[in-house]
């Protein structure tokens with residue numbers, strides 16, 4: 069029962085059907101009650117699992133979550149909260165919760181660090197440490213769900229309505245564990261698959277595999293460039309899976325799921341914000357019938373790129389719109405905190 073990173077057992081690192089190891093000597097329904105607390109109505113403290121006997125709660129002790137909350141940053145009048153969780157082996161895990169009047173969106177990490185080294189990304193700049201376990205991904209979700217219900221955010225629903233895999237790491241490079249996390253979050257936790265978005269920088273085998281999974285999750289493809297030359301410079305993975313292959317995998321996802329893929333485009337001044345790129349992007353977006361999200365770059369201390377100016381973003385958006393593409397500019401939360409993925413962890417290194 070002992071987990072890989074802790075001397076004592078941590079329930080989120082144990083498979084949901086093996087939780088009886090925490091309830092030994094108790095009737096079998098106790099394991100189901102524990103599973104409900106972990107996955108359906110998560111709480112911040114084991115003592116709040118009120119229908120479990122003290123002996124079971126003691127067995128879990130302070131190890132309810134597979135990490136400690138090392139830092140918490142708050143912005144946007146309390147409606148953006150970024151957590152730096154520290155896992156048992158010392159790696160940093162970031163998650164960001166964003167509240168809106170109609171929804172609460174959590175952005176989770178799937179790896180500690182990332183091996184893909186996109187030039188503009190804080191996570192990519194400090195390299196790969198390890199894959200996160202399925203339980204470490206699920207625990208980020210559970211923590212945020214418990215936080216919303218028990219502490220809350222101003223002018224925000226008390227339940228998690230949306231989940232995006234856009235934090236540290238490339239989810240589809242950690243496919244097996246991300247898949248298991250999705251199974252636990254959707255099939256056991258009851259979250260709607262349509263409220264979940266998996267973002268990828270173009271891991272084609274993972275995109276193809278996800279299209280064959282039973283869940284109607286959304287796929288977001290981070291393109292950032294609309295020709296191979298520029299894309300290979302910004303996203304080195306493009307040399308392995310060039311644009312045409314990524315587009316084919318995205319088209320396959322749309323064909324199988326009948327769910328529109330979205331295209332993410334981080335706007336970098338003088339790099340990918342010219343109208344020539346907009347024209348090429350429009351062609352791809354039209355072929356895929358994809359929605360485009362423009363994201364002003366949140367500059368990182370270690371990269372040389374800067375954010376596009378509001379004028380350049382406006383011109384890019386107008387060009388796409390005039391070509392019939394549905395496009396929005398992502399509201400960038402947490403400008404006054406280290407909000408880009410990997411920034412808080414990077415600042416702690």
Ligand code: SF4
Nearest residue numbers: 182185186189192237
């Ligand atoms: S943008 Fe995503 S895939 Fe690229 S280095 Fe950062 S975390 Fe990895």
